Amino acid sequence: MRIRILLTLVCVVPLAAAAPATRNIILVTADGLRWQEVFHGIDPLLARERSAGMEKAEERRRKYERPNQQQQREALMPFFWKTIAPQAAVFSNVKVTNAFRVSYPGYNEILTGHSDDVRIHGNLAVRNPNETVLEFLKRKLRLSKSQVALFASWETFRAIGEHTEGSISINAGYQTIDFPNASPRMLDLSLMQFHLLTPWDEARHDFITGALALEYLKTIQPRVLEISFDETDDWAHDHRYDRVLDAIAEFDGFLERLWTAVQSMPQYRGRTTLIVTSDHGRGSTVAEWSDHGRAIEGADRVWLAIVGPDTPPGLDSDPGVEQRDIAPTIVRLMGLKVSDFQGVTGKPIAGALSKGLQ
Numbered sequence: 247m248r249i250r251i252l253l254t255l256v257c258v259v260p261l262a263a264a265a266p267a268t269r270n271i272i273l274v275t276a277d278g279l280r281w282q283e284v285f286h287g288i289d290p291l292l293a294r295e296r297s298a299g300m301e302k303a304e305e306r307r308r309k310y311e312r313p314n315q316q317q318q319r320e321a322l323m324p325f326f327w328k329t330i331a332p333q334a335a336v337f338s339n340v341k342v343t344n345a346f347r348v349s350y351p352g353y354n355e356i357l358t359g360h361s362d363d364v365r366i367h368g369n370l371a372v373r374n375p376n377e378t379v380l381e382f383l384k385r386k387l388r389l390s391k392s393q394v395a396l397f398a399s400w401e402t403f404r405a406i407g408e409h410t411e412g413s414i415s416i417n418a419g420y421q422t423i424d425f426p427n428a429s430p431r432m433l434d435l436s437l438m439q440f441h442l443l444t445p446w447d448e449a450r451h452d453f454i455t456g457a458l459a460l461e462y463l464k465t466i467q468p469r470v471l472e473i474s475f476d477e478t479d480d481w482a483h484d485h486r487y488d489r490v491l492d493a494i495a496e497f498d499g500f501l502e503r504l505w506t507a508v509q510s511m512p513q514y515r516g517r518t519t520l521i522v523t524s525d526h527g528r529g530s531t532v533a534e535w536s537d538h539g540r541a542i543e544g545a546d547r548v549w550l551a552i553v554g555p556d557t558p559p560g561l562d563s564d565p566g567v568e569q570r571d572i573a574p575t576i577v578r579l580m581g582l583k584v585s586d587f588q589g590v591t592g593k594p595i596a597g598a599l600s601k602g603l604q
């Protein structure tokens with residue numbers, strides 16, 4: 247009996263001690279970017295839609311249409327498919343478990359590891375009642391406020407990102423940069439945002455959000471960074487498929503700038519896990535592609551890519567992945583215990599973790 251206990255201990259201890267190589271987490275989201283565009287490129291059905299902005303449909307087709315699916319998705323997202331995907335765990339069918347399939351419930355699910363359908367059922371900017379994984383990492387790893395940052399185009403992230411106001415560094419929507427260590431470039435971008443307006447009151451241009459986040463990465467070097475883009479969703483709601491396509495291409499360009507920066511800094515190279523995903527899907531027909539929500543078929547399907555030193559590459563290696571699994575996966579990648587993060591109902595994604603971390 248005694249021998250058996252001893253053996254159990256010997257076996258369990260090394261497993262529990264397996265430490266991830268990941269030291270930094272970067273989470274990037276593109277609002278309502280459909281899996282259809284990510285995996286297939288330009289949608290032939292939508293490219294022929296007659297609506298605002300589609301006078302240039304011919305031009306967009308020339309720009310993004312290719313003879314086969316692989317070439318076509320690479321035409322829209324060249325960096326994602328040629329550089330990120332071959333090294334990443336990529337999931338094409340991630341299930342949204344919240345009932346609403348709109349943004350705040352989706353981001354809450356991503357950031358807290360569970361859906362909270364009673365308290366988060368729409369996009370009203372109410373303070374998140376749940377501790378987010380950003381706050382959890384800050385607390386458990388004893389990071390300073392500047393080491394955990396969130397840049398978002400949509401202003402509601404001021405409420406989504408933290409359940410204790412002021413606990414992490416957030417800059418979201420049209421908002422002046424007021425960080426103590428802001429570089430001159432950050433202050434320039436901060437000023438510019440108010441002179442380059444989008445058609446939407448609640449969301450600034452993704453370019454500003456991305457450029458601010460990249461500058462923050464280079465100058466402040468946070469351990470935890472979320473960057474959340476918006477235009478893929480808002481242009482879709484406006485039935486501007488032409489602009490959706492261009493916003494996706496911009497998003498891909500951002501991923502290239504981000505990944506290049508990560509590879510150029512010893513602080514990040516080989517020690518950073520990048521997670522890229524979306525908050526909800528959308529419809530798949532000409533009538534419904536622009537929309538999402540509980541009544542829209544397919545709005546509960548999103549995609550996900552994870553790339554970093556602890557993640558084996560593969561496509562759909564773990565078929566039952568859900569949106570609420572992202573936060574517990576982040577917790578494992580940062581070497582912490584999922585059971586310490588309150589309220590989580592998701593589970594770490596086995597296909598995104600090396601054997602010792604599963």
Ligand SMILES: [Zn+2]
Pocket residue numbers: 278349479480483538
């Ligand atoms: Zn939307």
